[in-house]
Amino acid sequence: MKIYLGRELREANKNSAADNRMMLDRSRVLMVNIIGSPGAGKTALLEQTLRHLSSHLTIAVIEGDLYTDADAKRLRGLCAKVIQINTEGSCHLEAGQIGELLVKENLLHTDIVFVENVGNLVCPAAFDLGEDLRVSLVSVTEGADKPCKYPLTFRDSHACIISKTDLLPYCDFDLDKVTGDLQTINSSLTVFTLSAKSGEGLAKWCRWLEAHVAKKKSALNSGLAVPSRE
Amino acid sequence: MSLLKAVESDAGQRGIQKVTHFRLVVGEYSAVSIKAMDFALQHLTTGTILDGASYELVTEEARSQCQDCGRAFRPAPPFFLCPGCGRGGAPFTCGRELYIDYYEGE
Numbered sequence: 350m351k352i353y354l355g356r357e358l359r360e361a362n363k364n365s366a367a368d369n370r371m372m373l374d375r376s377r378v379l380m381v382n383i384i385g386s387p388g389a390g391k392t393a394l395l396e397q398t399l400r401h402l403s404s405h406l407t408i409a410v411i412e413g414d415l416y417t418d419a420d421a422k423r424l425r426g427l428c429a430k431v432i433q434i435n436t437e438g439s440c441h442l443e444a445g446q447i448g449e450l451l452v453k454e455n456l457l458h459t460d461i462v463f464v465e466n467v468g469n470l471v472c473p474a475a476f477d478l479g480e481d482l483r484v485s486l487v488s489v490t491e492g493a494d495k496p497c498k499y500p501l502t503f504r505d506s507h508a509c510i511i512s513k514t515d516l517l518p519y520c521d522f523d524l525d526k527v528t529g530d531l532q533t534i535n536s537s538l539t540v541f542t543l544s545a546k547s548g549e550g551l552a553k554w555c556r557w558l559e560a561h562v563a564k565k566k567s568a569l570n571s572g573l574a575v576p577s578r579e
Numbered sequence: 580m581s582l583l584k585a586v587e588s589d590a591g592q593r594g595i596q597k598v599t600h601f602r603l604v605v606g607e608y609s610a611v612s613i614k615a616m617d618f619a620l621q622h623l624t625t626g627t628i629l630d631g632a633s634y635e636l637v638t639e640e641a642r643s644q645c646q647d648c649g650r651a652f653r654p655a656p657p658f659f660l661c662p663g664c665g666r667g668g669a670p671f672t673c674g675r676e677l678y679i680d681y682y683e684g685e
Contacts, residue, residue, distance in 0.1 A: 353681045358581040475610035497657035
């Protein structure tokens with residue numbers, strides 16, 4: 350007997366992502382999924398972002414790492430709530446993990462939930478978490494070839510942050526080439542150049558986030574338009 | 580594991596005791612390695628309804644359709660540009676999926 354199933358094996362994640370999106374839309378909470386290599390500066394970006402935004406926005410952070418709560422410790426005290434997920438070997442976060450925390454940790458009463466994904470430019474791109482915004486990072490110390498080597502991550506992002514720009518004078522990093530490559534991969538990508546250390550570019554990034562929070566708050570009914578991630 | 584659950588659940592409803600063959604389709608840009616999947620299937624199916632079943636692992640080529648000129652094409656990394664008009668950003672119409680196509684059992 351031959352049985353045609355045609356069943357997507359990541360269906361469970363897709364369903365959980367849709368559930369998350371519905372909860373977030375109803376509660377008008379903005380969720381931002383941050384993706385980048387280990388050491389790209391995701392946590393440093395969050396540290397400075399929280400310092401800028403926590404005075405007027407209620408923010409929660411979900412930290413994803415294989416092991417340790419080192420990143421969560423760095424962020425505690427900078428925002429309303431920080432929750433660490435240890436994936437214990439898994440290279441990405443999944444929508445079901447996030448959905449569970451949104452409810453259990455009462456995160457639907459915040460303005461923004463940041464999710465710092467596991468440091469990886471490959472697998473997180475294949476797992477929708479139900480986020481409103483996907484933001485990828487590439488640091489100047491990683492090299493200018495990263496967007497072309499890992500194009501799907503940048504193709505599926507709403508914004509890309511070129512981080513650690515204070516190190517540009519010391520690195521062989523062609524900023525114009527990277528910006529051009531990013532725009533070719535994804536012409537609707539918003540690109541920020543930023544240094545969490547010096548603060549250069551941080552205000553522009555924070556204004557962009559604030560505008561998205563305002564847009565989400567003012568959305569009538571549920572269901573903000575979310576770009577298709579095919 | 581999703582594969583095992585999907586087949587076990589469906590086979591259970593149909594009264595199928597043993598799966599003899601199945602076909603798994605892996606999209607070219609699904610972020611899944613065929614070799615890793617092959618390795619996993621050889622080890623994770625032991626003691627399950629799929630134990631001993633032969634299988635086909637098939638890569639599905641990605642396809643895109645240009646939103647500007649309408650041309651259908653196979654997107655190529657890193658820029659996935661339309662070969663007709665040179666524009667980027669065309670969505671994939673297939674090539675990111677990972678699915679069980681069919682199984683045979685008795």
